[in-house]
Amino acid sequence: MKINLTINGKKYSPDVEPRLLLIHYLRDVAGLTGAHIGCETSLCGACTIEVNGKSVKSCSMFAVQADGADVLTIEGLAQDGKLHAMQEAFWNQHGLQCGFCTPGMIMACKAILDHNPNPSDDEIRHGIEGNLCRCTGYQHIVNSVKAAAAAGAGK
Amino acid sequence: MIPQTFEYTAPKTLDEAMVLLEGGGKPLAGGMSLIPMMKLRLATPEHLIDLGRIKDLDYIREAAGELHIGATATHSSVENSALVKAKCPLLAAAAGAIGDPQIRNVGTMGGSVAHADPAADYPAALQALEAKIVIRGAKGERTVSAADFFVDAFTTTLDAGEVVREVVVPVEQAGTGTSYMKMPQPASGFAIVGVAVRVRRGGGKITLARIGVTGLSNIGYRASAAEKALEGSAGTADDIMKAAALVTQGVDANSDLHASAEYRKHLASVYAARAITAAASKA
Ligand SMILES: Cc1cc2nc3c(=O)[nH]c(=O)nc-3n(C[C@H](O)[C@H](O)[C@H](O)COP(=O)(O)OP(=O)(O)OC[C@H]3O[C@@H](n4cnc5c(N)ncnc54)[C@H](O)[C@@H]3O)c2cc1C
Ligand code: FES
Ligand code: FES
Numbered sequence: 491m492k493i494n495l496t497i498n499g500k501k502y503s504p505d506v507e508p509r510l511l512l513i514h515y516l517r518d519v520a521g522l523t524g525a526h527i528g529c530e531t532s533l534c535g536a537c538t539i540e541v542n543g544k545s546v547k548s549c550s551m552f553a554v555q556a557d558g559a560d561v562l563t564i565e566g567l568a569q570d571g572k573l574h575a576m577q578e579a580f581w582n583q584h585g586l587q588c589g590f591c592t593p594g595m596i597m598a599c600k601a602i603l604d605h606n607p608n609p610s611d612d613e614i615r616h617g618i619e620g621n622l623c624r625c626t627g628y629q630h631i632v633n634s635v636k637a638a639a640a641a642g643a644g645k
Numbered sequence: 646m647i648p649q650t651f652e653y654t655a656p657k658t659l660d661e662a663m664v665l666l667e668g669g670g671k672p673l674a675g676g677m678s679l680i681p682m683m684k685l686r687l688a689t690p691e692h693l694i695d696l697g698r699i700k701d702l703d704y705i706r707e708a709a710g711e712l713h714i715g716a717t718a719t720h721s722s723v724e725n726s727a728l729v730k731a732k733c734p735l736l737a738a739a740a741g742a743i744g745d746p747q748i749r750n751v752g753t754m755g756g757s758v759a760h761a762d763p764a765a766d767y768p769a770a771l772q773a774l775e776a777k778i779v780i781r782g783a784k785g786e787r788t789v790s791a792a793d794f795f796v797d798a799f800t801t802t803l804d805a806g807e808v809v810r811e812v813v814v815p816v817e818q819a820g821t822g823t824s825y826m827k828m829p830q831p832a833s834g835f836a837i838v839g840v841a842v843r844v845r846r847g848g849g850k851i852t853l854a855r856i857g858v859t860g861l862s863n864i865g866y867r868a869s870a871a872e873k874a875l876e877g878s879a880g881t882a883d884d885i886m887k888a889a890a891l892v893t894q895g896v897d898a899n900s901d902l903h904a905s906a907e908y909r910k911h912l913a914s915v916y917a918a919r920a921i922t923a924a925a926s927k928a
Contacts, residue, residue, distance in 0.1 A: 620745025
């Protein structure tokens with residue numbers, strides 16, 4: 491099935507099988523390996539991306555459902571070689587260790603600030619309920635979101 | 646985990662969808678229950694009819710003292726709707742308690758009720774709200790109460806070829822206190838138990854009590870014995886404890902690796918007491 495979508499500002503018009511999951515399209519076909527596959531069962535959030543401005547788990551969506559959509563992956567966050575404020579904050583605050591959860595975690599954290607530029611600790615933890623991290627114990631991730639908020643990353 | 650091959654059609658109108666469903670297609674809404682099942686090949690539909698592009702199914706509106714929630718309204722749109730928060734706060738609370746933000750961004754009202762997961766959140770609220778479910782089939786529409794819609798775990802009154810078109814809940818009367826309290830399973834967020842409560846007072850007494858329970862048994866249900874105990878009482882802490890102890894009366898509790906039947910029943914009473922107390926404090 492022929493679909494059209496925009497990923498990180500670039501247009502793609504692939505012919506895909508309906509059963510192709512969006513994460514497999516991104517990683518295996520479009521070559522965008524930033525979003526990771528952790529659980530593949532919709533629980534870990536490593537595959538989190540934005541579709542039409544909303545964070546979703548791309549392992550649980552078919553590519554055909556994204557026909558006509560505007561997709562943003564972790565690769566699209568940095569602009570002109572400059573990291574997004576959330577990426578910068580994760581770097582500065584040690585928001586990652588092994589980094590496996592990080593692409594999805596940063597996308598989920600960005601979504602928190604898109605709706606709430608100044609979240610409390612509780613609101614941040616509530617906002618990353620769909621993302622698992624086996625390394626950091628989450629505290630440094632919470633610190634990163636607060637640092638990004640302080641830097642004005644929210645809309 | 647790759648699903649079995651299937652044909653995919655994304656109609657733009659409900660009329661087109663009805664024809665495809667009549668021909669044996671299976672509806673796809675948010676996919677948050679269906680796609681995981683397809684990946685595990687617990688579901689192997691041959692033809693998916695994506696309801697996601699039918700604009701006429703995605704709405705939340707008020708009419709004649711009721712709120713109408715279109716089948717494809719997402720959990721996050723219900724949770725964040727100013728209308729739902731103001732006019733039916735219990736439904737907004739239940740929506741906000743579902744899973745996590747990414748799940749709420751795609752999962753839908755129609756998909757949740759049609760799927761009828763025994764651990765889903767909406768059934769508790771819909772029972773307490775005495776909601777109506779509007780079903781569209783080849784021969785037209787019929788309206789079913791939430792009490793009659795849910796039949797058993799993963800089983801509803803929907804016939805093949807029928808879809809949920811909308812869910813209708815009452816606009817809450819002023820002075821009604823509501824609360825949804827849930828013990829989530831920590832990994833998925835699904836309810837081990839969830840209790841939805843509506844309470845109204847008048848003349849120093851509780852004049853209305855509606856209690857919906859999910860997670861405990863195969864279907865969400867109304868805890869009638871507890872409601873009766875509460876109505877007419879003064880709603881003291883003691884009255885609430887006595888009523889909460891009745892929410893599991895006559896219910897066959899489920900047992901699984903997360904919670905034994907006995908523990909689930911205990912939790913249901915504890916969460917009922919908390920939810921009734923919270924609702925009564927707002928009434
Ligand atoms: C990680 C995770 C955590 C979750 N946690 C919770 C939770 O805490 N609480 C909770 O309540 N739910 C939870 N869910 C389930 C979630 O709420 C789903 O969105 C919901 O159960 C199904 O809605 P959907 O729109 O995704 O439906 P789909 O998955 O697309 O469809 C589900 C079923 O309903 C049918 N269907 C869909 N729409 C209609 C319609 N309009 N008419 C007739 N049939 C239809 C489909 O054919 C399918 O059989 C969770 C899901 C995941 C993946
Ligand atoms: S890989 Fe998608 S949620 Fe884990
Ligand atoms: S940094 Fe290793 S999983 Fe999060």
